[in-house]
Amino acid sequence: MHSLPILFGKGGRPFATGMAPYLDRSPEVPPTDPRIYLEVQPGTLPCPVLALVDTAAPWCIFTPAIGKILQESFEPESKSDVRLSTRLGWYWGRLYRGPLTFPVLEGEPMEIDATVFLSAEWPGDNFLGYEGLLQRMRFAIDPRVNRFYFGHLE
């Protein structure tokens, strides 16, 4: 599919081909915590779910309830669990590969083959991490109107 840019970078080159609104967290949330919620539709989940954009996290992490759905179609990295350090502490789980789709208000939706960490013990929210996902896309925000722009790397 030929992507038409909706945001341009230096020299008029395409930067973003899709845009979605984002929700920012309340001011009561500690300033060291991620603040931007973006909609993402992982695997076969029938509708998009809000996940926190976290460039400090290496992998995407989803709640156990979503993990249970994703494990049916995502490919596991290994046959045994690995113990990973997260912002909420150490958790046993597995790394998986599967598609995450970013729906749009304008432009073209984007799907990325992401690496996600799924743990039955995970007590927190859904997160979009850096090495496993965000590093594979260009993105920018407009905080004046809470818009998240994204585009392909190549």
Next chain:
Amino acid sequence: MKSGAALRLDSFSPDDSQGATPESFLAEIRVALEANRVAEALDLAKRAAVLFPDHADVQRTHRVLTPGRSHSIPGHRIPDRRDSFQWIRENAERYKRQWIAVLGPSLVAASPELEEVLRILQEAKLEEAPVLMFVA
């Protein structure tokens, strides 16, 4: 700090495995992952994938860790979420540890169980996709 298979293969050559085995690579990758040394884990996975092209576990680990590609896809359009996000800001706190689905300015479903919310959404046959959120 590199160790084990990574140390032995600092001057990497596909013909020079220096006695490293798929199991030793996988063990080193695990150590790197648990230490959040993601770049090292990926480097080890790449090397192992070249050395052991027929080893299923090595190839799977390489596939899962290698950064994925993106592509545009059709569909997946969402409405303007201003009303929904405003509802969430004002009301989500009342639904702690629950899944909520909001469309426009209205709550469509709420439950501690995701399956129940998804069942309600399926029965509702909504024309637009609601936004789903876990109130942590």
